Amino acid sequence: xxxxxxxxxxxxxxxxxxxxxxxxxxxxxxxxxxxxxxxxxxxxxxxxxxxxxxxxxxxxxxxxxxxxxxxxxxxxxxxxxxxxxxxxxxxxxxxxxxxxxxxxxxxxxxxxxxxxxxxxxxxxxxxxxxxxxxxxxxxxxxxxxxxxxxxxxxxxxxxxxxxxxxxxxxxxxxxxxxxxxxxxxxxxxxxxxxxxxxxxxxxxxxxxxxxx
Ligand code: SAM
Numbered sequence: 001x002x003x004x005x006x007x008x009x010x011x012x013x014x015x016x017x018x019x020x021x022x023x024x025x026x027x028x029x030x031x032x033x034x035x036x037x038x039x040x041x042x043x044x045x046x047x048x049x050x051x052x053x054x055x056x057x058x059x060x061x062x063x064x065x066x067x068x069x070x071x072x073x074x075x076x077x078x079x080x081x082x083x084x085x086x087x088x089x090x091x092x093x094x095x096x097x098x099x100x101x102x103x104x105x106x107x108x109x110x111x112x113x114x115x116x117x118x119x120x121x122x123x124x125x126x127x128x129x130x131x132x133x134x135x136x137x138x139x140x141x142x143x144x145x146x147x148x149x150x151x152x153x154x155x156x157x158x159x160x161x162x163x164x165x166x167x168x169x170x171x172x173x174x175x176x177x178x179x180x181x182x183x184x185x186x187x188x189x190x191x192x193x194x195x196x197x198x199x200x201x202x203x204x205x206x207x208x209x210x211x212x
Pocket of ligand 1: 106
């Protein structure tokens with residue numbers, strides 16, 4: 001297959017779209033826009049209200065149909081990014097597939113394998129290495145492999161980084177992240193509302209409060 005425009009699909013599997021997922025999806029949409037790819041959020045419940053900031057990005061498309069229905073006649077174009085797949089994603093997969101499918105699930109520790117809901121639909125699967133990533137990281141890594149032609153094990157990562165909020169407050173993230181040129185984990189931070197680090201801090205403050 002010639003170099004075609006890639007489509008990144010997140011099949012919405014959680015009950016609702018919480019602030020974490022919204023930030024992740026916004027990051028995916030912005031990065032897809034920058035490189036001329038598309039980002040589709042599929043299987044949205046009827047009447048689902050797409051956040052304005054997302055809807056405003058031209059590369060973004062909201063779909064009520066599920067991926068199985070959309071690609072019923074074209075399954076071989078779709079690659080499921082699956083932590084349990086036997087083979088890792090390779091740059092050559094960019095010639096075989098033009099649609100890359102991800103589970104719209106927040107990461108959990110230990111992972112509950114909710115990607116299995118998509119595996120059952122019979123799409124060909126590829127792994128992005130052995131460590132669980134956030135959905136936006138998984139899309140970023142896929143893009144670097146299939147569009148940037150970088151092998152999955154040559155991408156700079158940090159596993160389970162510790163986020164320090166102050167001298168006495170920190171929390172460890174149970175995921176793998178791509179790092180930036182300063183070696184820092186790349187996480188979504190939207191300018192229009194609180195970024196990921198603020199959300200993480202809020203959640204960890206709540207967890208501490210709940211202990212008392
Ligand atoms: N705990 C999860 C589960 O229940 O499967 C992993 C969810 S992860 C936060 C969201 C999505 O990112 C997954 O459904 C998968 O598509 C992709 N993903 C994350 N890490 C991956 C990896 N190491 N290999 C392949 N895909 C991955």
